[in-house]
Amino acid sequence: MKNFPLLTCICLLCLALTARAENPLRDISIAYGREHTRVIAKKNGQMLVQVTGDDLRKIKVKGSVSYKDFGAKGDGKADDIEAIVAAHAFANEQNLPVKIKGEPTFYIGRKALTAVVRTDTDFGKASFIIDDTDVEDRTVSVFLVSSDHKPFKIENVHSLKRNQEKIAVSLPSSCLVTVTNSKVKHYIRYGLNQDNGSDQTDIFVVDKNGQVDMNAPIIWDFEQITEMMALPIDEKKLKISGGRFTTIANQAESKYNYYSRNIAISRSNVLVDGLQHRVIGEGEHGSPYGGFLNIRDCSYVTVQNTVLTGHKTYQTIGRAGKPVSMGSYDITANRALNVSFLHCSQTNDIDDRTYWGILGSNYCKNMLYDHCVFSRFDAHKGVANATVRNSTLGHMGINAIGSGTFVVEKCTIRGRSVINLRADYGSTWQGEFIIRDCVFIPQGGKPAQASLISGYYTGQHDFGYTCYMPEKITIENLYINDANHPDDYEGPAIFTNFNPEMKEATYVEEFPYVRTKEVLLRNVKSASGKALRLSDNPLMFKGVKVIEE
Incomplete structure (x- = not known):
C-alpha cells in the first residue's frame, strides 16, 4: 500500500505514539507513519505494530478493521494469531469495530498470545482452527473481552451484612464489587475431590452512591474484609457475533491441567450472538477444558443463538486417592452476575454420558437458561437466584x-x-x-x-x-x-x-x-x-x- 502524500501525513510521521494494550503475554506498541504496515514479534516478548498513514486512512474510510489488514492469511494453514492480536490492538486504540468478510479460515497454533477485544467484533462466517495439540501455555486465552476501565481497591469498608442495602462509598459510576475475607473458609469440599475450602467471597453491583442492587444482594455476613475491589461497569454494550470455531483437542495426560484456549469475557454489558464451537480430535486421554466461553468478574452478559460442544470425559486420580471423572466444560462462569443463555444448544447428544456436562459455575447470581438444549446446568460454589425455562436438560440435569x-x-x-x-x-x-x-x-x-x-x-x-x-x-x-x-x-x-x-x-x-x-x-x-x-x-x-x- 502507498503512503499519504507528505503534507497530509507529516503529523503522523512525526507522531511518536505508542499504544499499550492490556495483554497478559505481550507488550504491544503501535507506531504510525512507517514505510510498511507489518507486525514484528520481538524475542523479548514485545510486539511492534507498524501502520502506514495510507493504511490508516483506508481503514478509517472502510470503518472497520480486518485481520487481513495486518497480514493474516486466512488459509487455514499459516498461523494468524499475531495478525489477530495486532488487529484488535489497533481497533481498540482507534475505537473501530473488527469485521471479517467472506469465509476465511484462520489457524491459531501453539503461540501464547491473547487478542484483547474492546470494540464490537463481527466474526461473520469466518472459521477459526484452534490447535491444542502442542501449545506454549495451555492457560492463555485466545481472545479476552476486556473493559476500558481499571479495577481499584475500596479501603474504607471493613465489614458487611447479608442483604445490606447500602455501603459507605462514593464511586465514579456503577461498579461491580468483589469482597474477600481470607480468614474464613467456605465450600470445604467433601468427597473424592475434597479440599480445604475457599476464601469467603461475594460479588454484587453498587451504584455511585453506594446503593446495592438488591436483585443480586449480598449473601454473606463479613465480619472482616481482607480485600474489596471495584470495577466500573461499561455503559455501552459490546457485541461479539458470528464465528465458527473448532478446537483440535489436546492429547495431554489425563490430569487436572485445565486448558483455557478460549474466549474469556471479563467486561460487563456484553452480547455474544451466533457463535459456534466444535471439538475434534479427542482421543483415549486428554486434559480437561475450563470453558470455551469463560465468563468471569463481570455482569450483564448474554449469550444467544450459540452452538457449543460437550467435551469427552476422562478419568484421573482425585485428592482422596481414588479414580474420579474430570469435569470438562465448554462454558464456565465465575464471579459473574446476570448471565443469560438464550436459544443455545450443543452439537452432541445431551444424553450421551461419554461427554461431560456443558456448564460449570462458581460465585454467580441471577443465571438464566431460556430456550436452551444443554446436557447440564451446574452451580458449584453457589448461585444466588437462577431460572431455567423453556429448555431441555440432558443426562446431568440441574445441579446446584x-x-x-x-x-x-x-x-x-x-x-x-x-x-x-x-x-x-x-x-x-x-x-x-x-x-x-x-x-x-x-x-x-x-x-x-x-x-x-x-x-x-x-x-x-x-x-x-x-x-x-x-x-x-x-x-x-x-x-x-x-x-x-x-x-x-x-x-x-x-x-x-x-x-x-x-x-x-x-x-x-x-x-x-x-x-x-x-x-x-x-x-x-x-x-x-x-x-x-x-x-x-x-x-x-x-x-x-x-x-x-
Missing part, C-alpha cells in the same frame, strides 16, 4: 447449591432428578424452589427410581457454613414419565434418601441440616400411575409439611 429462588419452568428434565443438590458442597439451598409446567423423564427414560429433589447430607462434615434445604418447594403441573421403571418401584418420591445412615431418631448430625418446611403440590401426575411419596427415608423428612391442592 446456593440461595434465593430457583425457578424451573416449562422444561423437560432428563437427569436423575428435577434438581440435584450437590453433595460435595453440602446439598444446600437457602431459599425456595419453584417447579411448574415441566416434564420429568428420570434417567432419560432408563429404568430408574424417580425422585424430584436429590442430594446427600450426613451431618458429619463441616462445609464452612450452615447447610439448608429449600425452605419452601412449589411443584405445579408436573408430569413424571416413569413408565419404564424397575420391578421394585414404589412410585416417585419428592426427596431421595439424603442420608441412608439415618435409620433411627437417635441419629446425631454434628452439623445439623435445616430441612424443608413446606412442599406445595398442584397437579402432579405420573405415567406409572403411582402416587407421589415423601421419600425412601420418611424419618429424615417427617417434619416436612406436604400440601396437595
Whole structure:
C-alpha cells in the first residue's frame, strides 16, 4: 500500500505514539507513519505494530478493521494469531469495530498470545482452527473481552451484612464489587475431590452512591474484609457475533491441567450472538477444558443463538486417592452476575454420558437458561437466584447449591432428578424452589427410581457454613414419565434418601441440616400411575409439611 502524500501525513510521521494494550503475554506498541504496515514479534516478548498513514486512512474510510489488514492469511494453514492480536490492538486504540468478510479460515497454533477485544467484533462466517495439540501455555486465552476501565481497591469498608442495602462509598459510576475475607473458609469440599475450602467471597453491583442492587444482594455476613475491589461497569454494550470455531483437542495426560484456549469475557454489558464451537480430535486421554466461553468478574452478559460442544470425559486420580471423572466444560462462569443463555444448544447428544456436562459455575447470581438444549446446568460454589425455562436438560440435569429462588419452568428434565443438590458442597439451598409446567423423564427414560429433589447430607462434615434445604418447594403441573421403571418401584418420591445412615431418631448430625418446611403440590401426575411419596427415608423428612391442592 502507498503512503499519504507528505503534507497530509507529516503529523503522523512525526507522531511518536505508542499504544499499550492490556495483554497478559505481550507488550504491544503501535507506531504510525512507517514505510510498511507489518507486525514484528520481538524475542523479548514485545510486539511492534507498524501502520502506514495510507493504511490508516483506508481503514478509517472502510470503518472497520480486518485481520487481513495486518497480514493474516486466512488459509487455514499459516498461523494468524499475531495478525489477530495486532488487529484488535489497533481497533481498540482507534475505537473501530473488527469485521471479517467472506469465509476465511484462520489457524491459531501453539503461540501464547491473547487478542484483547474492546470494540464490537463481527466474526461473520469466518472459521477459526484452534490447535491444542502442542501449545506454549495451555492457560492463555485466545481472545479476552476486556473493559476500558481499571479495577481499584475500596479501603474504607471493613465489614458487611447479608442483604445490606447500602455501603459507605462514593464511586465514579456503577461498579461491580468483589469482597474477600481470607480468614474464613467456605465450600470445604467433601468427597473424592475434597479440599480445604475457599476464601469467603461475594460479588454484587453498587451504584455511585453506594446503593446495592438488591436483585443480586449480598449473601454473606463479613465480619472482616481482607480485600474489596471495584470495577466500573461499561455503559455501552459490546457485541461479539458470528464465528465458527473448532478446537483440535489436546492429547495431554489425563490430569487436572485445565486448558483455557478460549474466549474469556471479563467486561460487563456484553452480547455474544451466533457463535459456534466444535471439538475434534479427542482421543483415549486428554486434559480437561475450563470453558470455551469463560465468563468471569463481570455482569450483564448474554449469550444467544450459540452452538457449543460437550467435551469427552476422562478419568484421573482425585485428592482422596481414588479414580474420579474430570469435569470438562465448554462454558464456565465465575464471579459473574446476570448471565443469560438464550436459544443455545450443543452439537452432541445431551444424553450421551461419554461427554461431560456443558456448564460449570462458581460465585454467580441471577443465571438464566431460556430456550436452551444443554446436557447440564451446574452451580458449584453457589448461585444466588437462577431460572431455567423453556429448555431441555440432558443426562446431568440441574445441579446446584446456593440461595434465593430457583425457578424451573416449562422444561423437560432428563437427569436423575428435577434438581440435584450437590453433595460435595453440602446439598444446600437457602431459599425456595419453584417447579411448574415441566416434564420429568428420570434417567432419560432408563429404568430408574424417580425422585424430584436429590442430594446427600450426613451431618458429619463441616462445609464452612450452615447447610439448608429449600425452605419452601412449589411443584405445579408436573408430569413424571416413569413408565419404564424397575420391578421394585414404589412410585416417585419428592426427596431421595439424603442420608441412608439415618435409620433411627437417635441419629446425631454434628452439623445439623435445616430441612424443608413446606412442599406445595398442584397437579402432579405420573405415567406409572403411582402416587407421589415423601421419600425412601420418611424419618429424615417427617417434619416436612406436604400440601396437595
